[in-house]
Amino acid sequence: MATAARLPTVPPSAAAGDVSEVELSEAGSPDLGSRSSGSGSGGSGRSTAEYSGWVYHLGVNSIGHEYCHLRFLVIRAKFVAMYKRDPHDNPGLEPIRKGAVSHTLMVEELGRRRVNHGDVYVLRLYNRLNQTKKGEIACATPGEARKWIEAFEQAKQQADYDLMRGVNWNRLQNENEINLDGHRPRVRRYAQGLGKFVRIGKGPEMLLRQSSDLQGQEIVNTNFGGDTGDAFEAHEWRYVRTFNGIRIFEDISITNPK
Numbered sequence: 001m002a003t004a005a006r007l008p009t010v011p012p013s014a015a016a017g018d019v020s021e022v023e024l025s026e027a028g029s030p031d032l033g034s035r036s037s038g039s040g041s042g043g044s045g046r047s048t049a050e051y052s053g054w055v056y057h058l059g060v061n062s063i064g065h066e067y068c069h070l071r072f073l074v075i076r077a078k079f080v081a082m083y084k085r086d087p088h089d090n091p092g093l094e095p096i097r098k099g100a101v102s103h104t105l106m107v108e109e110l111g112r113r114r115v116n117h118g119d120v121y122v123l124r125l126y127n128r129l130n131q132t133k134k135g136e137i138a139c140a141t142p143g144e145a146r147k148w149i150e151a152f153e154q155a156k157q158q159a160d161y162d163l164m165r166g167v168n169w170n171r172l173q174n175e176n177e178i179n180l181d182g183h184r185p186r187v188r189r190y191a192q193g194l195g196k197f198v199r200i201g202k203g204p205e206m207l208l209r210q211s212s213d214l215q216g217q218e219i220v221n222t223n224f225g226g227d228t229g230d231a232f233e234a235h236e237w238r239y240v241r242t243f244n245g246i247r248i249f250e251d252i253s254i255t256n257p258k
Contacts, residue, residue: 008056008070050076051151056120056138057082059181068115073137075101075151078158080178099178101155103163104129109145113138121145125152125180135180 052074060066072083074095081087081095110122120138123145127133139145237249 008068049151049154050074051147051154052086052088053144053148055148056115057180058115058122058136058138068138071096071137073148075155078155078162080155082180097178097180099176101152101159102127102133102177103156103159105152105156105159107149107152109149110136123148127177130177132181133177133179137180 052072055071055073057069057071058067072086074081074083074087078101080097080099080101082097083093083095085093087093087095104127106126106128108124108126110124112119113122115138120140121142121144122136122138125135125137137148139148236252238252240248240250242248
């Protein structure tokens with residue numbers, strides 16, 4: 001397992017793992033560059049809160065090495081977004097991961113863990129109906145871990161509220177559920193809106209193999225006269241000269257009949 005000398009350091013503008021909470025009047029997506037606030041007393045919107053702060057994202061990469069990355073997490077209503085930097089200080093910053101919290105999300109407190117010569121408090125997130133939707137985050141203190149548990153519980157309540165309110169089920173199904181494990185879905189950034197994907201061929205390995213086979217056939221045809229019906233055979237032609245980059249051959253099959 002690959003380890004670093006120390007845990008990633010939090011930018012000086014924020015305390016390690018500090019969680020901020022802002023009351024919002026309407027549920028919305030968290031991938032915004034500025035913080036919004038309001039009162040939940042008026043209108044049809046349901047009063048909710050935005051939770052944001054620095055966490056450690058734990059996981060294992062594609063070659064089996066453990067990683068511990070410092071990330072800024074935002075939970076607004078039932079939507080979650082993860083950034084490399086604080087989006088409130090960097091307007092227009094795009095999240096590296098985002099998605100919705102399902103009403104089947106489970107948050108498990110795993111306690112203290114030693115990571116990269118430092119102690120952190122780990123939370124495990126998973127969908128009880130789909131074990132592929134999972135991930136781990138870690139906090140600097142137990143108090144911050146409890147606050148994040150509260151934040152995810154609020155997001156689950158918003159998901160339940162949408163179900164009770166009669167939000168279209170197809171719309172709920174189409175919302176991408178947050179997944180903190182595995183590769184980030186970079187393809188969707190440029191492929192969004194395409195009706196379908198069409199893959200042509202079988203990949204570079206097949207092309208290289210076919211190219212090698214063709215070269216082998218060319219050598220065989222050159223040495224043994226090729227297949228019946230070829231336009232010419234290598235031993236029936238004699239090189240004469242090159243003129244303006246063009247190689248000129250003489251047909252010797254006429255002068256030397258078999």
